[in-house]
Amino acid sequence: xxxxxxxxxxxMGTAISVPLADNxxxxxxxxxxxxxxxxxxxxxxRLHPRLRTRVADSVTPYTCDRLAEAxxxxxxxxxxxxxxxxxxxxxxxxxxxxxxxxxxxxxxxLDGDGQRLRILPDVFRAGLPAQSGExxxxxxxxxxxxxxxxxxRRHTCVVFTGWDQSLLDQLAALLxxxxxxxxxxxDVIGVxxxxxxKNVYALAVGLVGGFLEKEGxxxxxxxxxxxxxxxxxxxxxxxxxxxxxxxxxxxxVYTLPGAGDQYVTSxxxxxxxxxxxxxLGLPYSQxxxxxxxEDTIEGAELAMAIGxxxxxxxxxxxxxxxxxxxxxxxxxxVCRDAPAEIPWDEFFAA
Amino acid sequence: xxxxxxxxxxxMGTAISVPLADNxxxxxxxxxxxxxxxxxxxxxxRLHPRLRTRVADSVTPYTCDRLAEAxxxxxxxxxxxxxxxxxxxxxxxxxxxxxxxxxxxxxxxLDGDGQRLRILPDVFRAGLPAQSGExxxxxxxxxxxxxxxxxxRRHTCVVFTGWDQSLLDQLAALLxxxxxxxxxxxDVIGVxxxxxxKNVYALAVGLVGGFLEKEGxxxxxxxxxxxxxxxxxxxxxxxxxxxxxxxxxxxxVYTLPGAGDQYVTSxxxxxxxxxxxxxLGLPYSQxxxxxxxEDTIEGAELAMAIGxxxxxxxxxxxxxxxxxxxxxxxxxxVCRDAPAEIPWDEFFAA
Numbered sequence: 257x258x259x260x261x262x263x264x265x266x267x268m269g270t271a272i273s274v275p276l277a278d279n280x281x282x283x284x285x286x287x288x289x290x291x292x293x294x295x296x297x298x299x300x301x302r303l304h305p306r307l308r309t310r311v312a313d314s315v316t317p318y319t320c321d322r323l324a325e326a327x328x329x330x331x332x333x334x335x336x337x338x339x340x341x342x343x344x345x346x347x348x349x350x351x352x353x354x355x356x357x358x359x360x361x362x363x364x365x366l367d368g369d370g371q372r373l374r375i376l377p378d379v380f381r382a383g384l385p386a387q388s389g390e391x392x393x394x395x396x397x398x399x400x401x402x403x404x405x406x407x408x409r410r411h412t413c414v415v416f417t418g419w420d421q422s423l424l425d426q427l428a429a430l431l432x433x434x435x436x437x438x439x440x441x442x443d444v445i446g447v448x449x450x451x452x453x454k455n456v457y458a459l460a461v462g463l464v465g466g467f468l469e470k471e472g473x474x475x476x477x478x479x480x481x482x483x484x485x486x487x488x489x490x491x492x493x494x495x496x497x498x499x500x501x502x503x504x505x506x507x508x509v510y511t512l513p514g515a516g517d518q519y520v521t522s523x524x525x526x527x528x529x530x531x532x533x534x535x536l537g538l539p540y541s542q543x544x545x546x547x548x549x550e551d552t553i554e555g556a557e558l559a560m561a562i563g564x565x566x567x568x569x570x571x572x573x574x575x576x577x578x579x580x581x582x583x584x585x586x587x588x589x590v591c592r593d594a595p596a597e598i599p600w601d602e603f604f605a606a
Numbered sequence: 607x608x609x610x611x612x613x614x615x616x617x618m619g620t621a622i623s624v625p626l627a628d629n630x631x632x633x634x635x636x637x638x639x640x641x642x643x644x645x646x647x648x649x650x651x652r653l654h655p656r657l658r659t660r661v662a663d664s665v666t667p668y669t670c671d672r673l674a675e676a677x678x679x680x681x682x683x684x685x686x687x688x689x690x691x692x693x694x695x696x697x698x699x700x701x702x703x704x705x706x707x708x709x710x711x712x713x714x715x716l717d718g719d720g721q722r723l724r725i726l727p728d729v730f731r732a733g734l735p736a737q738s739g740e741x742x743x744x745x746x747x748x749x750x751x752x753x754x755x756x757x758x759r760r761h762t763c764v765v766f767t768g769w770d771q772s773l774l775d776q777l778a779a780l781l782x783x784x785x786x787x788x789x790x791x792x793d794v795i796g797v798x799x800x801x802x803x804k805n806v807y808a809l810a811v812g813l814v815g816g817f818l819e820k821e822g823x824x825x826x827x828x829x830x831x832x833x834x835x836x837x838x839x840x841x842x843x844x845x846x847x848x849x850x851x852x853x854x855x856x857x858x859v860y861t862l863p864g865a866g867d868q869y870v871t872s873x874x875x876x877x878x879x880x881x882x883x884x885x886l887g888l889p890y891s892q893x894x895x896x897x898x899x900e901d902t903i904e905g906a907e908l909a910m911a912i913g914x915x916x917x918x919x920x921x922x923x924x925x926x927x928x929x930x931x932x933x934x935x936x937x938x939x940v941c942r943d944a945p946a947e948i949p950w951d952e953f954f955a956a
Contacts, residue, residue, distance in 0.1 A: 405828040478754040480755065
């Protein structure tokens with residue numbers, strides 16, 4: 257049985273401890289500097305307050321200052337931080353991470369530096385000390401996985417992606433359970449781009465909730481599924497374009513990382529709640545400050561992380577703006593408080 | 607302004623009269639032999655009983671026996687029958703259809719004769735008298751379009767598909783409105799295969815409703831979106847395989863006909879209601895007879911229409927069975943009353 261360290265005691269970081277514990281592994285769950293309350297609560301009650309799930313006895317909670325201790329003899333490190341925490345995690349882990357210990361990231365996102373877009377495994381690697389950065393065996397999890405459902409042992413299907421097939425097989429064997437179904441893919445770019453972008457398109461699908469609330473049901477009971485479906489399809493088409501641009505494979509678009517993850521993320525969650533507020537007519541900055549000040553809205557985070565870079569790449573002619581009308585709209589909504597208006601005429605143009 | 611005849615006064619046949627009437631066209635809405643009550647009710651009240659929508663004054667209802675009269679001077683015939691009515695429609699229209707009058711089909715489905723699979727436009731054409739069959743300009747509508755929403759003038763995005771781009775442009779110009787957004791595609795096979803198959807995968811997503819009802823919410827409130835999303839993704843992957851096998855284009859998979867239409871169909875409707883019954887554990891034949899005897903369940907119709915042919919093609923090595931585990935499962939459920947069990951281990955294998 258392996259000794260696994262999870263860094264980040266948020267929803268997904270903690271949920272991943274469930275299949276690990278069920279498989280008999282010993283887990284050290286290390287909260288980030290923002291997870292102090294969670295770690296304390298798990299210590300006292302064994303319950304994760306937001307996941308509303310009992311943490312297994314084989315999971316030992318640690319506060320961030322004890323990371324070095326928690327890492328001793330680790331066979332695997334799971335990166336459970338969100339996209340904003342990826343650099344912090346690299347900085348913290350860098351000096352402590354023993355060579356050859358693989359890192360498996362649940363983090364989803366893309367990074368833009370104004371010049372180019374990067375997938376998060378590359379950002380993480382770049383944040384490690386030069387020598388270990390090159391050597392650390394890296395993998396990531398993509399696919400439709402609501403943390404609360406995984407924690408409740410509901411059937412969940414995901415893809416482990418990385419450059420080294422034997423590492424992927426080894427990791428899949430560690431985590432696979434009768435409810436946690438794992439496939440592997442060496443299309444790291446395709447998987448990472450799809451699972452990152454789906455957040456911003458789920459935010460777009462979420463707009464429809466607000467539109468519907470404003471307009472109300474029609475006399476015949478009609479809601480707005482047609483509209484949501486069109487936005488969903490435009491989103492997936494834009495993911496296909498971006499995966500291709502970044503050098504990924506089409507298969508990642510129409511399987512779990514693209515279609516599956518975009519579907520599950522469109523079913524609700526924080527992207528959906530923010531989407532509704534935007535669809536009701538609130539500017540993003542107001543909606544965020546007034547109603548969701550403490551929440552990480554991954555779709556909005558992504559728009560902010562890559563917005564200026566995407567626009568710069570379009571400006572330079574490297575990206576085709578006509579292929580990305582919905583992404584550009586969402587970037588304007590999030591970064592510049594633009595009104596939530598669907599650019600129908602620009603859909604499916606490229 | 608054009609004179610348009612719609613054959614079939616069901617939900618979609620009637621809904622399509624809304625953009626037509628809004629664009630000032632004169633519409634003759636001809637019920638099939640099964641639509642007598644609907645036509646009578648429209649005559650008396652101007653309301654379509656199931657669509658719960660007022661039919662415009664420029665829409666004249668006709669019973670089926672007056673088809674010849676209704677067809678006089680028609681500029682366009684819209685085929686509003688369901689997949690089971692396509693041969694009947696060809697038989698009825700065959701002797702009456704003036705040459706050069708285009709036919710635009712809303713019908714979705716595939717046909718199997720035990721030897722090969724055919725798209726419905728080909729089935730319709732084959733049912734016409736030899737001479738006119740070859741000549742009739744044919745097009746079809748695909749994409750996420752719940753009839754009640756179109757009738758309520760909610761934003762709806764569709765693809766008109768056909769072999770002749772100028773015909774598609776002409777038809778799109780006739781029907782396009784500020785709420786009915788139309789794109790065109792000459793990938794007839796891709797569009798038709800995607801919009802047909804999506805029904806059986808929406809039926810599969812619908813199973814989850816029954817599974818959830820049986821198991822109930824988890825203690826932490828978790829439902830089963832992960833599971834639905836995985837089924838959704840496997841469905842889209844199988845659509846991609848079948849589109850490729852039949853000779854269609856990948857783009858149709860990840861835009862409106864595939865991803866969009868599968869999304870909207872998974873949001874509810876009759877496939878969803880039947881899926882729930884199957885997920886609860888009822889054999890298909892019982893569920894159909896007891897709870898939905900009068901309903902056309904397009905996903906089940908499709909499974910029955912193509913099931914034996916798909917199995918024969920796999921047997922002959924023309925189709926790769928490993929690429930279609932979910933389709934085969936649904937065929938067994940519908941055609942042989944097999945229990946609703948998800949073949950996880952076979953997913954994403956090919």
